[in-house]
Amino acid sequence: MSRYAVIGGGPAGLYFAALAKSLDPTREITVWERNAADDTFGFGVVFSDETLDGIAAADPVIAAAMEAEFARWSDIDIHYRGRVETSGGHGFAAISRMRLLQIMQQRCLDLGVDVRFQSVAPTAAELSAEYDLVVAADGVNSLTRTAFADVFQPSLDPRTCRYMWLGTDRVFEAFTFIIAETPYGPMQVHAYPFSRERSTFIVEMTERTWAAACLADEPRTDESSTDECGPARMTELLADHLGGHKLITNNSKWLRFTTVRNKTWRHNNIVLLGDAAHTAHFSIGSGTKLAMEDALALAANIQRHNDIATALERYEADRRPVVQSTQRAAQASLEWFETIEHAVDKAPEQFAFNLLTRSRRVTYDNLRQRDPAYVSRLDTWFGDGNPPLFQPYALGDARLRNRIVSAPITLDVAVDGVPGDVEFAHLAGKALGGSGLVLSGRTAVSPEGRKSPGCTGLYSSGQVKAWRRITDFVHEHTGSLIGVQLSHASRDLTLPVEEIAADFARAARNAVAAGFDVIELQAGHGNLLSVHLSPLTSPHINREFPLQVLDSVLDGVRGELPVIVRISAVDWAPGGTTIEESVATAAAFVAAGAAAIDVSSGEVVPHEKPLYGRSYQTPFAERIRADVGAPTIAVGGISSADDANSIVLAGRADLVAxxxxxxxxxxxxxxxxxxxxxxxxxxxxxxxxxxxxxRPPSAGRARPQLSLWDKEDSLHRRWRTNG
Incomplete structure (x- = not known):
């Protein structure tokens, strides 16, 4: 007979205990829960239809009991500046956290699990010696994780926003985001119904807004106790959105969210589950979902493998990729809300789409499948009703046919800086492929400015003639514009700016003669202009040097070509350039005459791969676009038209590379x-x-079934409760 110990009687611990016992009734399973059976914190928990399918397959009894209690809806409402933007077809279900725990408690009781309420568990080390398996489902502040920190190697990332988990007797009709622009700053509400009488109502705001709103009149800073400033103040400030209804507290405090990661989730026969192992920001509604999916995976692997060590290894191997993907989405979402002050100047249509797509999991194409009418309205608002990616764009006097830029890629096969057949084929192919703008790779402004002997240049008549052959072909046979990226690869801070500026001015004049439509000034990726802009490569940020070079380039083109500037927005290394510094740098370039900022990152000094994953540079382009009020180009990781359409329509960038x-x-x-x-x-x-x-016949894809409104509901409400 196997003996399992479970520390923590929340959804993760109880669900695992029920599943493991139902799979093998001979198992002896004991759950320790320090709170009473009827204690619970929080209000409703939300699930997607996909998660519910897995729960139904694993334990139909629990699934049926949950189904009888669910509030269901398919819409997301975004309240912003007096408007409500609605997107449909999403498919959610919510249930009271108390009822969820009661269902699981009853299931454990029926199966013969020994659940000990108001009992502090022995330590994991003590249990490990007595039981075959110890499941640590002891939450975000896990004592088990702390006790074996040298093994689990936790990373705790406390975030900057303040939030309070509240309820309300106003029953919302959809998953609702409220953006309230108060005199103290923007506040956001995450709200959704979980019964016929109640909704969850989470209030979140930046530290600055929280301090201004709550501390100005009632200076309270103790997070460990209920803060009456919160509910009272929030009722006052959010009265228009409560409609006379009240806020309800349940051990409600002002908190900061902590993202939990661990290098491993297992140690001998001890395993972390749910929030003890990982957390994901509540704005994507995945906390309870992840915990229950963990429990399901752990129970399945223990059933599948006789050896506990193998089962735990497979459990972590199965779950870690899913959790990491969710945490990447949650990271993008929480950072969006942390920087919401930079997004609230958008039109309601664009703001709503930006919010919906903040985590990159909901996208343009995704919404187009779920709610075609909604995306059609957005396309019409944005332009002529066609996909945003294929709307024209004016870059200075240059008119791009679409929003696609072929990113500069250096080939390093030139002889004496002269572009040959390889460069011709490469750039002509990109132009024939339909990009609005094709950019050449790094092109040196002088022989000394080459990074390698194969680097192309634009400092001799022979080079101008060779480039002209390429630009003439592009203009004659394609609909693309073509630009050249001018650079100097030296990292020598002592080079005289007058000499360097003269080289760039000559190259700019040659670019005009060579028939280019656009010039990009390379001030990123560790090139000469870039090293003046990073505290890791210069004693101080020196914008005067690259600004003088930009001025010389603008003089060289005499208004005939728009000049864009590429920067590395952050260095991805401790002590490196911050986004705030890059906003100031971009503002200086735009004030000096740059037509747009091409926003990249890194490559100034060696650095580790960023955490964010795909399209990780796009938030920097969005920040610069919002704060500087200038066009930006988003760079990096954009692999599909869906990515690109989402970026452009959301206003994160004007062009995508x-x-x-x-x-x-x-x-x-x-x-x-x-x-x-x-x-x-x-x-x-x-x-x-x-x-x-x-469109090729094989390009068609089956569309997922959509959650629809309950057509039997005579009131046409957008959610329903069963039972």
């Missing part, structure tokens, strides 16, 4: 247009490719 994706598929823009069934002017099909402009 496609790099590696277009190396794999030079005709990426045209294929994206075909996949979107778009055949307008934004997609220029060269004569030799027009026969393939239709």
């Amino acid at each position: 496609i790099g590696h994706a277009q190396l794999h598929d030079p005709s990426w823009p045209l294929h994206a247009a075909a996949a979107l069934d778009y055949a307008g002017e934004g997609a220029f099909w060269p004569a030799m490719h027009r026969a393939g402009s239709g």
